[in-house]
Amino acid sequence: MTNTFQNLSVNLAELPEVKQSEFHGIEKKYLKVSLISRSLWFLALIVSAACIILFNDDIDKGVFEFGVSIGPILLFWVFSLGYAIKAFPRKRYSLREKDIIYTKGLLWQTRTSIPFNRIQHAEVKQGPIERMFSLHSLKVFTAGGDSSDLVIPGLEEENASRIKEYIMGKTALDGTDQQ
Amino acid sequence: MEQISSKFSQPSRQSRVAIAIILIKFIRFTIRTFWPIALSIFIGRKSGSSFQDIIGYVALGLAAFNLIGSVLTYFRFYFHIEDGAFVIDKGVLKRSKTNIPFERIQTINLQQNIVHQIFGVVSLEIDTAGAKKSEMTIDALKKEDAEALRQYILEEKDQLSEVAVTPDSTEQAVQESFEEDVILKLDIGDLIKIGVSQNHLRSMAILFAFVFSTLNEVTDSVSDMVEEQLSGYQEAILSNGWVVFAGSVVIVGIISFIYSLVNTVLKNYDLKLTTRKGGLRVIRGLLNKEEISINKSKVQNISWSDNPLRRAFKMYTIQIEQASSAQADQLKSKIKIPGSYMQQVKQILEIVFPKEFIAEGEKHKVSILLKYRIFVFSGVLPALVATSVAFYHLRNNGLWFLVWIPIIWLTTSLYYKKRSFELNDEMLTNNRGTFGNYHEIFQLYKVQAVSIKQSWYQRRKNLASVVFHTAAGSLRIPFIPLQQAEELENFVLYKVETDRRKWM
Structure with a gap:
C-alpha cells in the first residue's frame, strides 16, 4: 500500500478490501440465455436487412447485395457471441x-x-x-x-x-x- | 399557532384568483400541445369563409373547454390539515385524496409569477421525500396565509422529529436563537456583470436549437425553406459571401448577448440568499418570483465555477444539487446562484458542510496518460482523417485541418493542468475545467454506490477510473493508479457503511 492519502484518520491498509472479498459466479445456464437473446437481436437485424432489400425496388436482389448487407451482421454476430462467452466468467x-x-x-x-x-x-x-x-x-x-x-x-x-x-x-x- | 391550525382544519378552497391561474395553465398547455397544428392550419389556410369558420369554432371550443376545465378544477380542489398531515382532495374526472404526513415533507417553496404578483397571491409547492410523485402544488393562496401555513407545518414537523430524535440540548439552544443572515444580495449592477459574463456560446446554441426544432415542426425540411427563401438573393449572397457571413455572425452574437442578459436579469432579479434553520433560502425573480428552501441534509453536492469573462469580475456561479426523488423534478433540484465571490462560496460551504473539513487539501493529480489519450482520440485522429479527406478534394487548402492538432493540444494541456481531486475524512473535491474552473464537492457518506472501471488500455497501464454515484448524479475521477482507485473504493465504502447520519 502506498501512502497517497496521508491526511485521513483511518489507516487505509487496515480497511477490508473489496477485491479480496469472496466472489461467486452466476449459474452456467445463464450463458445460454445471453447467447440466445443476443442471437435473437441479430436475427431481427438480419430479417430487417433482408426485408429492405426484398421490398425496395431500387435495389437489385442479387447474391452480392445480400452478402454485403448480411455478411457484416453475421460477422458481428459471431464476435458478439464470442465476446459473451469470454466475458461470462467476469459476471x-x-x-x-x-x-x-x-x-x-x-x-x-x-x-x-x-x-x-x-x-x-x-x-x-x-x-x-x-x-x-x-x-x-x-x-x-x-x-x-x-x-x-x-x-x-x-x-x-x-x-x-x-x-x-x-x-x-x-x-x-x-x-x-x-x- | 392554534389559529392557523383551526383555520386550515376545515377543507378549504384556494384563493379565487386560482381560477385565473389554472386557466392560464390550461391555456398554456393547450397552446403547447396544439400550436403546430394551429400554425400549419394558419399557414396552409385557403381563402374561403367556411374554412375560417371551422377554425373559429375549434378555437372557441378549446377556449370554452379550458374555461370550464379550470373552473371545475378550482371547485374540486380542497386542502386541510388533519392529525399532523396535510390533506389534498382534488380531481374532476379522476378524484384523488393525498395525505402527506408532516414528517415526510422536505421543503415548502413559494412561487409567484406575474399573475400571482398582480393579485398578491403565491403558489405553494410541497416537496416530499421518497414517493414517485414528489410534489403537491396549491396554485394560489393569499400570501400571508401561505407563509403562516408554511411556518406552521415546518414547526410541527420539527416538533415531531425532535420527539423522535431528541437532539442534545446544545443544538436545541442554537436552533432557538437562530436568526436569518443575508449571505448574498444581487443588485442590478451585479446582474449586469453576470449577464455580460454569461456563456454566450451556450445561449447561442440554445437559440439555434430552439429555432431549428421550431422550424422542424412547422415545415418538414428546413433546408427546402431556406433555399426557397434565399433563392432570389442567391447571386447577391454569392458575390458578398464574406459580408453576409460576418454580418450574420454579428447579428447572432448580439441576439445571444441580449438573450443571456435578459434571461439573467429576469431569473435572478433581486436575488437574496439567506440562512435559515437547517439550511438556506433563496428568493429571486422578476416576472416569476420564486422562493426556494434548501435543506442542509438534502444537499448532495455543491459546485462552483467561473469562466474567463467571469474571472475578470472574480465571480463564481454556485450550483447546489439536492436529492431528487423523481426524474422529472431533476431541474428543480439543481439551484444555480450566480454572482458570488469566493468569500460567499466559502460561507455557503461552511453552512452546508461541517466547517472543520473545508480547507484546501493536497491536490492529487490524475495520470498524464489521460492527456495523451484525449489528445490522440479527439485531436490527432480526427484531424488526420479530416485532412486526408480534405486533401483529396481541396489539395493544399485541406492542410488547414492540421491546425486542429495544436488547438486540441493546448486545450487538453489546460484541462489536464486543472484536473485533480482532494480528499479528506469527510469529503471529496473534484477540480476540472478547460478555459474556466469547475470545482465540485460532496460528502463521502452520501454516496450511493461506487464503481471502478477499467478499459483494456487502462488495465495495461495499471490505471482505473472511479465513479461515485450520488443521489444527484455521478462524479468521476478518471485515470488514477489502480491501487489508489481501490483505496478510494475501500475508504468511501467504509465511510458510507459506518456513518449513521441522514443522507437525504
Missing part, C-alpha cells in the same frame, strides 16, 4: 457484511459496490428467455439513478430470493437513519 457477485458487489465486462471491466444502507429496494425479476431456463435476475435500486442500479442475472430462484431477503433484512436494520 460475479459478492455479498459482504455491509454491501453487495458485482463485477462484469471483459474489455471494459466494471466493479460496482452498493452499501446496504443506501439500497432503496430490491426485486427478483424474470424475462421470457430466463423463464425457459428457470433463472432469475436480482435488481437492486439506489437513489443514485439508473447508472448505479445493479442487476445480477442468472440466479436460481431460491438463491435470488435468499439474497433479496438478506439485503432487505440488512436495509431494514439500517433503515433507522433514513426516515
Whole structure:
C-alpha cells in the first residue's frame, strides 16, 4: 500500500478490501440465455436487412447485395457471441457484511459496490428467455439513478430470493437513519 | 399557532384568483400541445369563409373547454390539515385524496409569477421525500396565509422529529436563537456583470436549437425553406459571401448577448440568499418570483465555477444539487446562484458542510496518460482523417485541418493542468475545467454506490477510473493508479457503511 492519502484518520491498509472479498459466479445456464437473446437481436437485424432489400425496388436482389448487407451482421454476430462467452466468467457477485458487489465486462471491466444502507429496494425479476431456463435476475435500486442500479442475472430462484431477503433484512436494520 | 391550525382544519378552497391561474395553465398547455397544428392550419389556410369558420369554432371550443376545465378544477380542489398531515382532495374526472404526513415533507417553496404578483397571491409547492410523485402544488393562496401555513407545518414537523430524535440540548439552544443572515444580495449592477459574463456560446446554441426544432415542426425540411427563401438573393449572397457571413455572425452574437442578459436579469432579479434553520433560502425573480428552501441534509453536492469573462469580475456561479426523488423534478433540484465571490462560496460551504473539513487539501493529480489519450482520440485522429479527406478534394487548402492538432493540444494541456481531486475524512473535491474552473464537492457518506472501471488500455497501464454515484448524479475521477482507485473504493465504502447520519 502506498501512502497517497496521508491526511485521513483511518489507516487505509487496515480497511477490508473489496477485491479480496469472496466472489461467486452466476449459474452456467445463464450463458445460454445471453447467447440466445443476443442471437435473437441479430436475427431481427438480419430479417430487417433482408426485408429492405426484398421490398425496395431500387435495389437489385442479387447474391452480392445480400452478402454485403448480411455478411457484416453475421460477422458481428459471431464476435458478439464470442465476446459473451469470454466475458461470462467476469459476471460475479459478492455479498459482504455491509454491501453487495458485482463485477462484469471483459474489455471494459466494471466493479460496482452498493452499501446496504443506501439500497432503496430490491426485486427478483424474470424475462421470457430466463423463464425457459428457470433463472432469475436480482435488481437492486439506489437513489443514485439508473447508472448505479445493479442487476445480477442468472440466479436460481431460491438463491435470488435468499439474497433479496438478506439485503432487505440488512436495509431494514439500517433503515433507522433514513426516515 | 392554534389559529392557523383551526383555520386550515376545515377543507378549504384556494384563493379565487386560482381560477385565473389554472386557466392560464390550461391555456398554456393547450397552446403547447396544439400550436403546430394551429400554425400549419394558419399557414396552409385557403381563402374561403367556411374554412375560417371551422377554425373559429375549434378555437372557441378549446377556449370554452379550458374555461370550464379550470373552473371545475378550482371547485374540486380542497386542502386541510388533519392529525399532523396535510390533506389534498382534488380531481374532476379522476378524484384523488393525498395525505402527506408532516414528517415526510422536505421543503415548502413559494412561487409567484406575474399573475400571482398582480393579485398578491403565491403558489405553494410541497416537496416530499421518497414517493414517485414528489410534489403537491396549491396554485394560489393569499400570501400571508401561505407563509403562516408554511411556518406552521415546518414547526410541527420539527416538533415531531425532535420527539423522535431528541437532539442534545446544545443544538436545541442554537436552533432557538437562530436568526436569518443575508449571505448574498444581487443588485442590478451585479446582474449586469453576470449577464455580460454569461456563456454566450451556450445561449447561442440554445437559440439555434430552439429555432431549428421550431422550424422542424412547422415545415418538414428546413433546408427546402431556406433555399426557397434565399433563392432570389442567391447571386447577391454569392458575390458578398464574406459580408453576409460576418454580418450574420454579428447579428447572432448580439441576439445571444441580449438573450443571456435578459434571461439573467429576469431569473435572478433581486436575488437574496439567506440562512435559515437547517439550511438556506433563496428568493429571486422578476416576472416569476420564486422562493426556494434548501435543506442542509438534502444537499448532495455543491459546485462552483467561473469562466474567463467571469474571472475578470472574480465571480463564481454556485450550483447546489439536492436529492431528487423523481426524474422529472431533476431541474428543480439543481439551484444555480450566480454572482458570488469566493468569500460567499466559502460561507455557503461552511453552512452546508461541517466547517472543520473545508480547507484546501493536497491536490492529487490524475495520470498524464489521460492527456495523451484525449489528445490522440479527439485531436490527432480526427484531424488526420479530416485532412486526408480534405486533401483529396481541396489539395493544399485541406492542410488547414492540421491546425486542429495544436488547438486540441493546448486545450487538453489546460484541462489536464486543472484536473485533480482532494480528499479528506469527510469529503471529496473534484477540480476540472478547460478555459474556466469547475470545482465540485460532496460528502463521502452520501454516496450511493461506487464503481471502478477499467478499459483494456487502462488495465495495461495499471490505471482505473472511479465513479461515485450520488443521489444527484455521478462524479468521476478518471485515470488514477489502480491501487489508489481501490483505496478510494475501500475508504468511501467504509465511510458510507459506518456513518449513521441522514443522507437525504
